[in-house]
Amino acid sequence: MASTKLQLITERLPLLKKLLSPCRLCPRECGVDxxxxxQGFCRVGSQIKVASWAQHRGEEPPISGTNGSGTIFASGCTLGCFFCQNFPFSQLGNGQLMSAEELATVYNRLARAGVHNINFVTPTHVVPMLLEAWLCSDERARSLPLVYNCSGYESAEVVDLLDGIIDIWLPDIKYAQNSVADELSKAADYVEINRRTLVQMWKQSGALHIDAESGLATHGLIVRHLVLPGSLAGSAESLRWLRQEIGADVQLSVMCQYFPAYKAFEHQVMRNPSEIDDYLVVLDLIEELGFNNVWAQDPTERGGA
Ligand code: SF4
Known part of the structure; x- marks a missing residue:
């Protein structure tokens, strides 16, 4: 498996790098060199800036397992969410510039610590750099599944180029209305691009597969949805779309952990935490729609993580 991935990354990295100049690595297609x-909208140039990395135990159970997921948080973002909980690095650019070799040592350290996967968080604008580092990493790191933990606002060409390279797709479905996506995340075409992306990922990798013995995810799609205050996430509409276009077997991860951060306090609705009752309504609808694979959070344990 790792040797196939090695071959695929070696072959496709030049094609992915080509998308950096003029940049069309994400649907914004800024065209900068x-x-x-x-730098374009994401405010990252030729070198990746890494905000943090961790043996992270707070992901979904088959991703975190017992030893954690090896998360790499990239600085910068292709969305402009004014409520982002990770705003110091997604919006303000905090982080450390790293060469491929330096980042590879991070993968190697995480692998030696026993993580179950390498988890690229907000990878869309730095895919070539993340994969170049993977080529420099050692065999142990390269044997781990790759998780692509993204906003779901992706270039179709890039998702195609990542076929056979990414093991676990972990995209969001954030909004069901472009007007809301524009207001909250500066992405006026989010809905159609997000939906196209989810269908593409589903066709590519299918339902999530969990190894019966280890309880760990090996490949497939997990769709995340964060319930926002005032129904701004369009949860009901998105869930109906998912049920109709992808089906009941998609693995859903439905979250209620929204809390106001960054500039959210300036917004009449987003300055409030999400309501437990709204979340319970969403869970009821999920049941009514007959989804078979759902992870839900305990709304009484909401925190600021
Ligand atoms: S990756 Fe960044 S520079 Fe490239 S198109 Fe997207 S936002 Fe623009």
Whole structure:
């Protein structure tokens, strides 16, 4: 498996790098020359900036397992969510510039610590850099499943190029209305791009597969949805779409952990935490729609994580 991945990454990395100049690595297609340091909407040039990495135990159970997921948080983002809980690095650019070799040592350290996967968090704008580092990492790190933990606002060409490379797709379905996506995340075409992305990932990898012995996810799709205050996430509409277009077997992860951060306090609705009752209504609808695979959070244990 790792040797096939090695071959695929070696073959496709040049194609992915080509998408950096002019940049069309994400649907914004800013067209800037990132290979020569220019920056577009995501505010990242030719080098990846890494905000943090961790042996993270707070992901979904088959991703975190017992030893944690090896999360790599990239700085910068292709969305502009004014309520982002990770705003110091997604919106303000905090982080450490790293060469491929330096990042590879992070993968190697996480693998030696026993993580169950390498989990690229907010990877969309830095895919070539993440994979270049993977090529420099050692065999142990390269044997781990790769998780692509993203906003679901992806380029179809990039998702195609990642076929056979990414093991576990972990996209969001954030909104059901473009007007809301534009207001909250500066992405006026989020809905159609997100839906196209989810269908593409589903066709590519199918239902989530969990190894019966280890309880760990090996490959497939997990769709995350965060319930927002005032029904701004369009939960009901998105869930109906998912049920109709992807089906009852998709693995859902439905979250109620929204709390106001960054500039959310300036917004009449988003300055409030999400309501437990709204979350319970969403869970009822999930049951009514007959989804077979759902992870839900305990709303009484909401925190600021
Ligand atoms: S990855 Fe960044 S620079 Fe490239 S198109 Fe997307 S937002 Fe623009």
């Amino acid at each position: 990132r290979l020569h340091g220019e």
